Amino acid sequence: MILQVDDPCDKCEQMLQPFLDRVLTDEERQAAELHLQSCSYCRARYRFEEKLRMFVRQASVETMDPQLKLKLAALRTPL
Amino acid sequence: MSDTAHDEARRLAEGARDRVRFEEEALDLADQVYSVARHLSGSKEEAEDLVQDTYARAFRSWRSFTPGTNLRAWLMRILTNLNIDRGRRKQRSPDTQPLEEGDYYLYNRLSDALPETNAQEDQVLRRLSQNDAVDALSAVPHDFRDVVVLVDIGDFSYQDAAQILDIPIGTVMSRLHRGRRILKKELADTVVGDGQSGGGE
Numbered sequence: 627m628i629l630q631v632d633d634p635c636d637k638c639e640q641m642l643q644p645f646l647d648r649v650l651t652d653e654e655r656q657a658a659e660l661h662l663q664s665c666s667y668c669r670a671r672y673r674f675e676e677k678l679r680m681f682v683r684q685a686s687v688e689t690m691d692p693q694l695k696l697k698l699a700a701l702r703t704p705l
Numbered sequence: 706m707s708d709t710a711h712d713e714a715r716r717l718a719e720g721a722r723d724r725v726r727f728e729e730e731a732l733d734l735a736d737q738v739y740s741v742a743r744h745l746s747g748s749k750e751e752a753e754d755l756v757q758d759t760y761a762r763a764f765r766s767w768r769s770f771t772p773g774t775n776l777r778a779w780l781m782r783i784l785t786n787l788n789i790d791r792g793r794r795k796q797r798s799p800d801t802q803p804l805e806e807g808d809y810y811l812y813n814r815l816s817d818a819l820p821e822t823n824a825q826e827d828q829v830l831r832r833l834s835q836n837d838a839v840d841a842l843s844a845v846p847h848d849f850r851d852v853v854v855l856v857d858i859g860d861f862s863y864q865d866a867a868q869i870l871d872i873p874i875g876t877v878m879s880r881l882h883r884g885r886r887i888l889k890k891e892l893a894d895t896v897v898g899d900g901q902s903g904g905g906e
Contacts, residue, residue: 636807640808642808643881649863670812670825671808674812675808675812677827677830678830678833679857681830681838682842682888683857683858683860684835686838686839686854686858687740690739690740691753694739698735701757702764703724703728
C-alpha cells in the first residue's frame with residue numbers, strides 16, 4: 627500500500643485560499659503556479675474558487691430600504 | 706466683537722463644518738454598511754435596527770473618529786460591538802469541532818452531480834442560485850461568518866477585520882479559512898443534498 631503523504635494536489639488544495647488572498651510567500655506561490663500549469667484537475671478548482679468568491683459577493687449585495695436611509699439622515703445633529 | 710469672542714465663534718463654525726462633513730461621509734457609506742449588517746444579523750429587521758443604532762452612536766461620538774482613517778471600518782466596529790452587545794452570541798465558537806471538508810469539496814460534489822464527465826467550472830457554478838449563497842452564508846456559525854462577511858463581502862483587509870472584531874490577525878485568518886470551508890459545505894448540502902442520501906437530480 628502506498629501512503630500518499632505528499633500528494634501534490636493535496637498540497638495545492640491547501641494553498642488555494644492563501645493563493646487567492648495573495649498571502650503566500652514567493653516560493654509557495656511559484657510552487658503552486660508550477661503545479662497548476664501541469665494539473666488541469668487543480669486548475670479547474672482554482673478557477674472555480676475565484677468565480678465562486680465573486681458569485682458569493684455579488685449574491686450578497688443587499689439594498690437598503692429607502693425609508694431606512696431617511697431615518698438615518700434624521701439622526702443627524704440639527705444645525 | 707473681541708478677538709477671543711471672534712476666535713471662539715470661528716472654532717464653533719469649524720466644529721460644525723467638520724461634523725457636517727463627517728455625517729455626510731458616514732451617510733454615503735450607509736448602503737455598504739447595511740449590506741454587511743444584513744449578513745451579520747439574522748433578519749432584515751434586525752439589520753435595520755442595528756444600522757440605525759450604529760449611526761445614532763456614530764453621530765453622537767463623531768469626535769472620537771480620527772479624520773483620514775478608515776471611516777467604514779470605524780462604523781463597522783461600532784456595528785459589530787452593538788451586535789455582540791445585543792447578546793446575539795454567547796455560544797462558544799466551535800473552533801475545535803472536527804468537521805473539515807477540504808477546499809475542493811464543493812467543486813467535487815457539484816461536478817460529481819453533473820452528467821458530463823468533463824464539467825467546466827462555469828457549468829458547475831451555474832448550479833448555484835443567489836438564494837443558495839445567501840442561505841448558506843446564514844448557516845455559517847457567527848464567529849466564522851463575521852470574518853467571512855467582513856473580508857469576502859465587505860472587502861475589508863485581514864488587518865481591518867482584526868481591528869473591527871478586536872481579535873488577533875491569526876484568528877482572522879484561521880476563522881476565514883474555516884468559515885469559507887463551512888460555507889462551501891453548506892452550499893454543497895443545499896444544492897446536491899447532504900451526502901449519502903442519494904443526491905443528484
